[in-house]
Amino acid sequence: MARKPETLQAKTVARSRLFRVEQLDLRFNNGTEVAFERLATGMGGAVLVVAVTGAEELVLIREYAAGTDRYELGLPKGRVEPGEDPLAAANRELREETGFGARRLEPLHELTLAPGYMAHSTEIILARDLYEAPLPGDEPEPIEVVPWPIAELDELLTQPDLTEARSIAAIFLALNRLRGED
Structure with missing residues (x-):
């Protein structure tokens, strides 16, 4: 199983009452660096x-x-x-x-x-x-x-x-x- 990419930086790029959009700057094991965006959630699920x-x-x-x-x-x-x-x-x-x-x-x-x-x-x-x-x-x-x-x-x-x-x-x-x- 591949090793998870390294998180170089995580920052909030947008926020509403219900949602927070987070940008993750990642470095994969092969050296490729990519910025991903995700909807981040609060604790609890x-x-x-x-x-x-x-x-x-x-x-x-x-x-x-x-x-x-x-x-x-x-x-x-x-x-x-x-x-x-x-x-x-x-x-x-x-x-x-x-x-x-x-x-x-x-x-x-x-x-x-x-x-x-x-x-x-x-x-x-x-x-x-x-x-x-x-x-x-x-x-x-x-x-x-x-x-x-x-x-x-x-x-x-x-x-x-x-x-x-x-x-x-x-x-x-x-x-x-x-x-x-x-």
Whole structure:
């Protein structure tokens, strides 16, 4: 495996309320020097929760997504606050966005988005043994909770508003784990 390039300099070249663009000046092992730009993220990362009910349903949500300027179907998700355990963050986000808590939380996998351009990761969490436990969230409007039978996964994957790659990948990771337990 190749040795990582040497970072000669890292500097912020743009900043907004949500994003920071960082320029990395790198020297590769063959002597080539290149400047890369990336979206840098804060500490903590994010969680994405695959919640499964006792009735073998996925607990999905439909909420407005500014990036696509439409309502999207997906999984509960959110930021891990500084110092917060990812499992605690997953349960908090699940409670805020769906009104359910989980007695069983299990990390499945860590996913990245466009790792060539972003330093962001999302921890995928499987949530089971659900119970009602709503918490107030920070969303500007109530989120629609959409239970979906696991047996109808093929139909779910054809929904035009289910486009987020993290949600689709997370569902398959969770189902693979659940099938392995049978």
